Amino acid sequence: xxDTLHVSEKSTVSNQERDKQPGMRRRTxxxxxxxxxxxxxxxxxxxxxxxxxxxxxxALDQLxxxxxxxxxxxxxxxxxxxxxxxxxxxxGEDDLYGYVHLSIGQEAVSIGAIAALNEDDFIxxxxxxxxxxxxxxxxxxxxSAEIWFKSTGYNKGYGGSMHxxxxxxxxxxxxxxxxxxxxxxxxxxxxxxxxxxxxxxxxFGGDGSVNQGWFYDALRNGALxxxxxxxxxxxNGWQVSNPTENTNPxxxxxxxxxxxxxxxxxxxxxxxxxxxxxxxxxxxxxxxGEGPTLIEAKTYRFYDHAMFAGAKxxxxxxxxLPYRSDKDVHxxxxxxxxxxxRATLIALGVLTNEQADEMxxxxxDEVLASFDYARQSPDPDEDAGLANxxxxxxxxxxxxxx
Amino acid sequence: xxxxxxxYAILEAVQHEMRAQPHLTFWWQSSxxxxxxxxxxxxxLFAEFGDPRVPFGTAINEExxxxxxxxAAMSGVPTIARTPSMTPVRAFDLxxxxxxxxxxxxxxxxxxxxxxxxxGAGRAAGPAGQHADAGQESLYAALxxxxxxxxxxxxxxxxxxxxxxxxxxxVIFFHYAEINGVRVDVPDEAYEVKIGEAITRQEGNDxxxxxxxxxxxxxxxxxxxxxxAGISAEIIDPRSLKxxxxxxxLQSVRKTGRLLAVDHGHETLCGxxxxxxxxxxxxxxAKFARLAFPDAPPPGARRMIEWMRPDAPKIVEAARKLxxx
Numbered sequence: 001x002x003d004t005l006h007v008s009e010k011s012t013v014s015n016q017e018r019d020k021q022p023g024m025r026r027r028t029x030x031x032x033x034x035x036x037x038x039x040x041x042x043x044x045x046x047x048x049x050x051x052x053x054x055x056x057x058x059a060l061d062q063l064x065x066x067x068x069x070x071x072x073x074x075x076x077x078x079x080x081x082x083x084x085x086x087x088x089x090x091x092g093e094d095d096l097y098g099y100v101h102l103s104i105g106q107e108a109v110s111i112g113a114i115a116a117l118n119e120d121d122f123i124x125x126x127x128x129x130x131x132x133x134x135x136x137x138x139x140x141x142x143x144s145a146e147i148w149f150k151s152t153g154y155n156k157g158y159g160g161s162m163h164x165x166x167x168x169x170x171x172x173x174x175x176x177x178x179x180x181x182x183x184x185x186x187x188x189x190x191x192x193x194x195x196x197x198x199x200x201x202x203x204f205g206g207d208g209s210v211n212q213g214w215f216y217d218a219l220r221n222g223a224l225x226x227x228x229x230x231x232x233x234x235x236n237g238w239q240v241s242n243p244t245e246n247t248n249p250x251x252x253x254x255x256x257x258x259x260x261x262x263x264x265x266x267x268x269x270x271x272x273x274x275x276x277x278x279x280x281x282x283x284x285x286x287x288x289g290e291g292p293t294l295i296e297a298k299t300y301r302f303y304d305h306a307m308f309a310g311a312k313x314x315x316x317x318x319x320x321l322p323y324r325s326d327k328d329v330h331x332x333x334x335x336x337x338x339x340x341x342r343a344t345l346i347a348l349g350v351l352t353n354e355q356a357d358e359m360x361x362x363x364x365d366e367v368l369a370s371f372d373y374a375r376q377s378p379d380p381d382e383d384a385g386l387a388n389x390x391x392x393x394x395x396x397x398x399x400x401x402x
Numbered sequence: 403x404x405x406x407x408x409x410y411a412i413l414e415a416v417q418h419e420m421r422a423q424p425h426l427t428f429w430w431q432s433s434x435x436x437x438x439x440x441x442x443x444x445x446x447l448f449a450e451f452g453d454p455r456v457p458f459g460t461a462i463n464e465e466x467x468x469x470x471x472x473x474a475a476m477s478g479v480p481t482i483a484r485t486p487s488m489t490p491v492r493a494f495d496l497x498x499x500x501x502x503x504x505x506x507x508x509x510x511x512x513x514x515x516x517x518x519x520x521x522g523a524g525r526a527a528g529p530a531g532q533h534a535d536a537g538q539e540s541l542y543a544a545l546x547x548x549x550x551x552x553x554x555x556x557x558x559x560x561x562x563x564x565x566x567x568x569x570x571x572x573v574i575f576f577h578y579a580e581i582n583g584v585r586v587d588v589p590d591e592a593y594e595v596k597i598g599e600a601i602t603r604q605e606g607n608d609x610x611x612x613x614x615x616x617x618x619x620x621x622x623x624x625x626x627x628x629x630x631a632g633i634s635a636e637i638i639d640p641r642s643l644k645x646x647x648x649x650x651x652l653q654s655v656r657k658t659g660r661l662l663a664v665d666h667g668h669e670t671l672c673g674x675x676x677x678x679x680x681x682x683x684x685x686x687x688a689k690f691a692r693l694a695f696p697d698a699p700p701p702g703a704r705r706m707i708e709w710m711r712p713d714a715p716k717i718v719e720a721a722r723k724l725x726x727x
Contacts, residue, residue: 122477124473154508154509155507155509156509156510158510159508159509163508165508165509165512167511172476172477172512173512177499180496183465183470184473184476184500186469186470187470187472187474187476188477190427191425191427191479194427194454194474195425195479201477213465214469217466220461221461221466387510389505389546389547390570390571391570
């Protein structure tokens with residue numbers, strides 16, 4: 001499969017295969033729902049019409065109710081952890097500082113993709129990677145404590161939002177240098193080959209990251225060495241405040257896969273099930289030694305590139321930003337990936353409306369409890385910055401004293 | 403035990419460590435990891451370990467294999483990447499922003515068992531500019547989180563490579579072409595030269611002369627000239643630029659009261675500059691001189707580059723002046 005395929009084209013094949021499998025009821029249902037979603041309008045506006053049908057139906061054949069509820073729970077955690085963090089930050093009482101990049105609006109990409117992975121698979125994240133951490137099992141207390149720069153945080157206060165890492169869960173870390181996730185994930189994929197395990201390694205990158213040489217290095221060498229590598233581009237349309245079309249001549253960034261005869265797919269990034277399906281297939285290829293896959297998920301961030309310009313306490317989304325139109329933001333918010341997922345689960349009978357509401361409340365409580373955990377946690381020692389430079393000891397502080 | 407050429411001695415260490423560490427992976431670009439000793443022994447890492455631990459070669463793409471080496475190291479696969487002499491800083495950002503910082507940024511979670519074996523051209527006549535450079539070790543030594551070693555003979559090169567491959571932290575291992583022909587006995591068995599430990603090559607009372615890598619080779623060539631000039635020189639090779647083993651150097655300068663620091667890097671911010679600064683702080687009243695390559699790219703013409711190169715006659719002359727001062 002060497003062409004860049006839009007997922008709807010691929011799905012024809014996979015649906016035929018799956019017609020023999022149980023799960024018809026779910027798939028038929030989703031096809032109907034997908035048709036409705038495509039009719040909403042936003043998708044054709046941003047050229048996503050190809051993305052909805054079919055793939056998500058395949059996902060439902062493979063995911064149990066428990067898994068679907070877990071995905072919803074993780075989407076809610078990601079959403080409300082960031083949303084309430086934004087509120088706390090703007091309220092100002094906690095005197096929070098540093099850089100934060102919200103992934104609100106993009107959650108379905110991370111949660112959908114990572115649902116297709118095993119616990120011991122690797123992911124390398126971007127500066128906008130909170131959703132990926134939560135999807136891979138990240139602990140809210142430790143994440144919050146890191147935002148508060150406490151010694152109980154994931155990085156013990158050394159890193160802050162942009163660098164949250166949990167190596168015990170295969171999370172190679174968020175990273176503040178655009179494009180580095182591709183090369184680091186590719187290296188981890190090479191390491192998998194050396195160790196001879198069945199793991200895979202997933203690089204997340206924004207649309208801006210494909211313009212770094214490291215993306216090209218990872219894709220080319222991934223194909224050359226047939227590495228168990230999956231590159232997922234979260235194309236939210238903006239490289240900071242510069243539209244993607246100003247930075248790359250391709251309408252679909254996944255087209256770049258063609259050059260190295262790597263499968264490339266465009267998928268609706270607001271549809272967690274579609275992202276799950278396309279990733280699942282890429283994971284199977286990778287585990288079978290067939291090499292890398294490039295997936296481009298079209299999505300949108302509801303807030304500014306970094307921090308909270310145009311945002312208000314209690315208001316969902318950022319408006320009035322000089323580089324984008326509020327009309328677009330409203331249109332994308334109408335295509336909220338979490339609302340969409342919730343509607344699917346309720347319509348399928350996986351959750352009732354009341355159960356879904358209870359989950360939201362429970363997640364909000366957990367998030368607020370994690371903020372309290374962070375507030376009550378101890379600060380790092382003043383001189384702790386001299387430690388962890390090397391595996392052992394501390395570097396000298398002799399520069400202060402002559 | 404017999405003299406061995408530098409590359410052979412280093413590959414002996416790599417071979418030993420690859421046998422001892424089952425996942426240690428060797429990335430190479432243009433120089434296949436094969437060497438023959440003067441006695442005809444052959445080391446061929448590709449034949450012995452094969453793909454994927456010794457990839458079947460890689461593109462001229464330092465950012466790829468050093469970046470991949472970092473990703474592999476983070477995921478628990480120790481890696482060594484050998485990179486040729488003309489392109490030492492293509493992957494500098496990876497060292498600056500990832501390799502040196504990740505352990506710290508992650509609060510100690512990320513491990514980086516990685517060695518970058520950096521071949522160094524040295525100040526040879528002919529290649530000019532890009533292929534006749536030296537001193538990049540001081541760029542790397544300015545970065546936190548990495549260690550930088552610069553051996554001056556095949557014995558130290560082998561011992562430092564063992565130490566580097568056993569180190570849990572990233573090490574930039576500078577291997578200058580000048581050291582390959584230095585004749586010293588190199589044991590067949592494994593041994594470590596500790597990173598961050600200087601060696602006193604010669605004891606003396608009038609002046610301390612410090613240099614590493616190609617400068618240390620040149621200082622060694624100046625030994626006869628110094629003796630003829632009646633100068634009792636204490637000669638120290640720090641062997642590591644980071645950590646910089648200052649105790650040995652400070653102790654010597656306290657004794658001699660004079661320091662000549664020699665460096666084949668450029669005058670501004672070369673390693674010798676840091677050594678002098680630390681001695682100036684640590685030994686009040688001492689006298690200093692620095693002999694380095696001028697702040698100009700290396701020219702091709704022999705007549706030009708040899709006039710600029712800090713060689714044995716210039717070292718003797720600088721020592722004579724400093725002792726007379």
